[in-house]
Amino acid sequence: MAEWGALPKCALPIQILKYFLWVWALFIAFFFWQYNGRETSLCFLDKNGIEHTLHLPVKDREKICGLMQKLFAEDSFAYVLLGNKPMCRGSYQTPLPFHGWANFYYSFLGHYQTLRDGWITWEKYRHLFPSFNLWAEKSELYPGWTSILLVNEKQFNIVVANNRKDFEGILQREIVDGSQLLKEAKNSSLIDEALQSHQVLLGITLGYGRENSWKFLESCETLIPAGFVWDEQEDIPDEIPEDIPSTDFYLLWFSCPSFAGDPHSEESMELKTNYLLTKQRVMKYYKDKDFLEATLSLLAGYRPQEGCVAKNGNRDRKGRLYPFHLKMLVLGDAKSPLPNDRKRLNISNIRPLTIVW
Numbered sequence: 642m643a644e645w646g647a648l649p650k651c652a653l654p655i656q657i658l659k660y661f662l663w664v665w666a667l668f669i670a671f672f673f674w675q676y677n678g679r680e681t682s683l684c685f686l687d688k689n690g691i692e693h694t695l696h697l698p699v700k701d702r703e704k705i706c707g708l709m710q711k712l713f714a715e716d717s718f719a720y721v722l723l724g725n726k727p728m729c730r731g732s733y734q735t736p737l738p739f740h741g742w743a744n745f746y747y748s749f750l751g752h753y754q755t756l757r758d759g760w761i762t763w764e765k766y767r768h769l770f771p772s773f774n775l776w777a778e779k780s781e782l783y784p785g786w787t788s789i790l791l792v793n794e795k796q797f798n799i800v801v802a803n804n805r806k807d808f809e810g811i812l813q814r815e816i817v818d819g820s821q822l823l824k825e826a827k828n829s830s831l832i833d834e835a836l837q838s839h840q841v842l843l844g845i846t847l848g849y850g851r852e853n854s855w856k857f858l859e860s861c862e863t864l865i866p867a868g869f870v871w872d873e874q875e876d877i878p879d880e881i882p883e884d885i886p887s888t889d890f891y892l893l894w895f896s897c898p899s900f901a902g903d904p905h906s907e908e909s910m911e912l913k914t915n916y917l918l919t920k921q922r923v924m925k926y927y928k929d930k931d932f933l934e935a936t937l938s939l940l941a942g943y944r945p946q947e948g949c950v951a952k953n954g955n956r957d958r959k960g961r962l963y964p965f966h967l968k969m970l971v972l973g974d975a976k977s978p979l980p981n982d983r984k985r986l987n988i989s990n991i992r993p994l995t996i997v998w
Contacts, residue, residue, distance in 0.1 A: 683934050688771075688942030695769065695937075701762050702933070708759025709936045711752065714891040717898045718791050722939045723926055724919030726848040726898065727796040727819075730832070731789040733757045740785045748785070760789060770940045774823075778830045788832055794823060797846060804845050811839050819846075844900070850912055853902025860901065867901040870909045888932045892924055 679699045712718040712731050720726040733756035734748040774792040801819035808816045822835040836842040844854025860867035897920045902909050
């Protein structure tokens, strides 16, 4: 017979289980508190080459780094700041407001979620970087979609001026220059309002060429594929170097603009030559640098100059100073066999190529 006040034997395991659950819950709470509270720092250069240090939580750095890798390594945003690409556009989907189960599902895919979470985090720090030509705008034509845009205003003006008749004919109004469209976009939307989501205007401002843009529109109307000016995936070797970082892999084989058009036209050949030169410049700029710090420097207005060293120097991943007259990265013939299996790299989350711009 049990004594008065004693717990039944069957209740002891339940009490022990509750105790361990409470301990485990406290451990998890402490772990997340420590993780969220941990801080790190990163350095970037401003337009005068002066180094600045930014202190931020580790989780914020990870999300911003994920965002910048999607935009500047897996997409062509670096070609806007280090080349003469007029504009680049990345898009992500939000689960709410609800617009169908398919859209809801796609919003949680790794690529879109990284962009969405990264941009939300970036908005807390963007005031520190005087890049007024990087912004996000929601689409009214495609509910749930948000576009992240980066514009090179000088090149944007050039392509609008060179194709002024196309812009005025499509928009049915007088267009002075590209700056006019960018000013209109500050109060509305560049894609949906200023450019009216017209495929030709989008193609021209994205740097795909006038002829290729009209050819793409024709292919949409006739449902006859326009083809690609090039397809970088065909140039990826079956084997790649074992020690190549994933970011360098994306920069080398996926960052260069890929678009629809006539691969043999004079326009396409000129664009390909230009983008390949920019690709070399991009690879040279990022070589041996911390990717996030180098990208934030670009957004802070810094531009590399050959043969000079910035104030306070510039540092590689190990904190060592390096000059800007680095030798151009040469990896040899991309089609030649290389000493490792490509499967060692995690490329399961690569952004799929599409002919829709």
